[in-house]
Amino acid sequence: MKTIGDYRYVACVMPMNPDFSLDEAGFRKFIRHFADNPRFRNAGGLCINPEAGEIFYMTRAEKRRALEIAMEEAQGKLPIIAGTWALTTEEVIETAKDAKAVGADGIFVTPPQGFGDITSSWDADKYPEVWLDQIIEQDRAVDLPIVTHPVSGGQMPFYPGLPLQATLRICKEVPNVVGWKMTYMYDGFRIIARELRKLDRHVAVMGALGSRFHEYRATNSFDGTLSGFWNYALEPMLDHLEAWDNGDLSGANAVWEGGLSDLQSYIADFGRLHIRYKVATWLAGLIQSPLMRKPMPRPLQTEIDTIYELLQRANVSVIDRRETKIAA
Template sequence: MFDQSKTYYFVTPVLPYTPDGTIDERQYRSLLRTFLQDIYIDAGMALIANPEAGEVFYLDRAEKRRVVEIAVEEAAGRVPVFAGVIDTTTAGTVAVAQDAAAAGADGLFVMPPIGALDVSSSWNADAYPEVFTDMLHAITASVDLPMIVHPTSSPTPGYGIGIPARATRTITEAIPQIVGWKMTYNYDGYRTLTRTLRGLDRPVKILGAAAVYFHENLATGAFDGTATGSWNYAREAMFEHIQAWNRGDLDAAQKIWNGGLAQLQEYVYADYSRLHIRYKIACWLRGLISSPDMRAPLPRPKQDEVHTLARLLTDTGLSVIDDDAVSSYLHASTAA
């Protein structure tokens, strides 16, 4: 199903829960269907089941598999479905990858190892790329599917929260299954990684992640598609903005970007410790899920975030739920 020659706009969906904290399959299907309309399918929309925005780190193995099964069922072969694979051990990550393949995923969404500080907050990717490549080799020995990399690593001034350029080259050269690189970087890091990826001897898609940079990324051509959670709340405006750029209509692109979309994205991405809760609050405010609650220890919404996002969504021309529904949730949340 996946075609490396095509442009794909991968969405990383949030994951709704029932009041008792289990996955709400009905709402998840409904959310996926908002991205599976013909207009979006024709443009190249695609799905990533079990992304970070979908709280993959807090799902057990059975839940991860079920999420992939639902996404594959809803996609029904119309769009590619990549599946996030992660566990605290390499063996566990391989098992999750096997589950994803068995569930019908078209590709894998891979993340660097998690757990001990040796492989997470203190990992020096340039010096020790094998921390990641060893795990990727173990996956590919068992499951040979195309991979998109979610390259989060220790924050640095030059790159933000992405794997540095030298390590990126080493990893992509070692793992030919890598077909896309999610651009988690700050603006300067994005430019550096663009040159690195463009200099490889095979195509690896530059997939925009931080939607706050999309206007500039599109202007410079450093944009081969997306892998972002911003589709959860700003689907219509983002789609129109990208389509305007694709047809060379700069006036329309600027009008959309400066008509509220830039300010909305600037707020969402202003604090990375609140990024995924803001995705989910905004998705809830759009009426696409019934609650913005996440699994602890992920944070709870703040009243100021709810009100600010409601205002920014409205200013962008996007519909939101009514004030009574917002007040009811905030009252219940405060009482809890």
């Protein structure tokens, strides 16, 4: 049976005005880009306030406003889940309550952030409660389907995702977890996907890296997805996955090798991932600026130029090249 986790979610970027306030008009237009696309509506969804949407640098009120706008513009045409991250567990819970009040179909949960003992040095298998306790509190507060963003301290081969034992513990203790975002290198991905398939209930394997969609589909390790790669490459990604859906391997290969693979591989630099999502979305003419709130750095002009060329090769429409220079 299909669950909330089996859809193909855009981890939506957040357009900003020149003063870095939310570009509400631009965000409305951006949401309609997906909601009004009949091909995408067949299996697509929206994740509002993900990491790609600068959730770490938004207030609770801004997160709620972003979700309200998305709900108004999507008009029930596709499922919407909402990120709940905040610095304190108290605010995380209140943000989850906001999501339920506004009408979100589910919540998107991210591990706590802070000093090394709950981020880069966290041993999630040994101390799963660091995140599990917070997930349980959100679950009790709102009782909505949950999709995870399981980043952790980076135990190999699971870098940068949550290791196996912690993954299984969370899935078993929280039945509302219906989708597991697969933030893993390839070997870790295979291990986690295989073990999720062995659970006594369905937890969707949600591929994250657009640079690996071809391999995910080839190994039957793709139930749904939650990914920022959808922000800028909607049509070629739809072409690619629809070819797989139709058993057309030659067609899937043609799209993949026709420019989509090179584009996604360049974007998929973990140290620049969210910067490049936003640059690509801007170059595709879907938002007015590539700049993100500080402390996120400005994009390099070399990144802009490279992404511009790769978008063209992947047959994505782009803005006039004269508009691609940003002020120093």
